[in-house]
Amino acid sequence: MSYRSGFVALLGRPNVGKSTLLNALLGRKIAITTDKPQTTRNRIQGILHRPDAQLVLVDTPGVHKAHNLLGQRMVKASKRVAGDVDLLWHIVDISKPPKDEDQWVAAMAQKTAIPTWLVANKKDLVEHLEGRVDPYLALMPYAAYFFVSAIEESGTEALVNKAFDELPEGDPYFPPDMVTDQSEDFYVGEIIREKALELTREEIPHSLAVVVEERTARSLALTYVRATLYVERPTQKAIVIGQKGQMLRQIGQVARRDLEEYYGHRVFIELWVKVRPRWRSQEQWLTRLGYQDPEKS
Numbered sequence: 001m002s003y004r005s006g007f008v009a010l011l012g013r014p015n016v017g018k019s020t021l022l023n024a025l026l027g028r029k030i031a032i033t034t035d036k037p038q039t040t041r042n043r044i045q046g047i048l049h050r051p052d053a054q055l056v057l058v059d060t061p062g063v064h065k066a067h068n069l070l071g072q073r074m075v076k077a078s079k080r081v082a083g084d085v086d087l088l089w090h091i092v093d094i095s096k097p098p099k100d101e102d103q104w105v106a107a108m109a110q111k112t113a114i115p116t117w118l119v120a121n122k123k124d125l126v127e128h129l130e131g132r133v134d135p136y137l138a139l140m141p142y143a144a145y146f147f148v149s150a151i152e153e154s155g156t157e158a159l160v161n162k163a164f165d166e167l168p169e170g171d172p173y174f175p176p177d178m179v180t181d182q183s184e185d186f187y188v189g190e191i192i193r194e195k196a197l198e199l200t201r202e203e204i205p206h207s208l209a210v211v212v213e214e215r216t217a218r219s220l221a222l223t224y225v226r227a228t229l230y231v232e233r234p235t236q237k238a239i240v241i242g243q244k245g246q247m248l249r250q251i252g253q254v255a256r257r258d259l260e261e262y263y264g265h266r267v268f269i270e271l272w273v274k275v276r277p278r279w280r281s282q283e284q285w286l287t288r289l290g291y292q293d294p295e296k297s
Helices: 018-026 069-082 100-110 156-166 184-199 234-241 243-263 283-288
Strands: 004-011 044-050 053-059 087-093 116-121 144-147 209-219 222-231 266-275
Touching: 004 018, 004 069, 004 100, 004 156, 018 044, 018 053, 018 156, 044 156, 053 156, 069 100, 069 283, 087 100, 087 156, 144 156, 184 209, 184 222, 184 243, 222 234, 222 243, 234 243, 234 266, 243 266
Parallel strands: 004 053, 004 087, 087 116, 116 144, 222 266
Antiparallel strands: 044 053, 209 222
């Protein structure tokens, strides 16, 4: 029996549900999800295993008009992934008509010779699907299209089964027990950032970064985490800390719940907030905060 393996890139504009779909297909959370645009900043890989095949799903930052160096690196990361996989999924929000960013993604896919499928997500928000997909199908000649609901995990089985059928022959890229290639520190930092995004005001999300400074097993039943939240302005620091530290404590509390479920034991989180003006436009700080230039990584 021959073995098949390959990579699929999840491309799309911000907030179409790429990370939610990734988590649904894997049956576990490896990518954070919020209702804030541009939540995903890094390429994240999740691995699906079958006895005779391995499918590597690559979540990418949303394609958008970049206004700073961070945004440029995010879009550059998506473009690089799009040219280096076996299959492209253009994820769209079928409950809304196409936007400029959807056209940009289609144009990006057309520049490759890689088969591209249209994955019409959020079908749970649409009463009548007929005709809804036509404006998207007009963007480019897709090889196939699927209706799915990542939140309800509907239509996802057919999508994955078809993807496995299309994989080329090849050896596995990852061990059979590996679900993601992201580091533990990265996941912990992302969980803290997710909770901060959910709890703070609209002006915070794009200018927030989290760095895990220390993660130590204090005992078999306790993990200690110390992390720093970086913002760009003193007013943002005040919002993240909150009155008498209430907001920062709340961020730590909700993050702790997720991490205790992840570790299966108690977690103690210590959070600090620092101001780093214009870090999103400074190459040195982008690299330090984990947002490397895709062309140099």
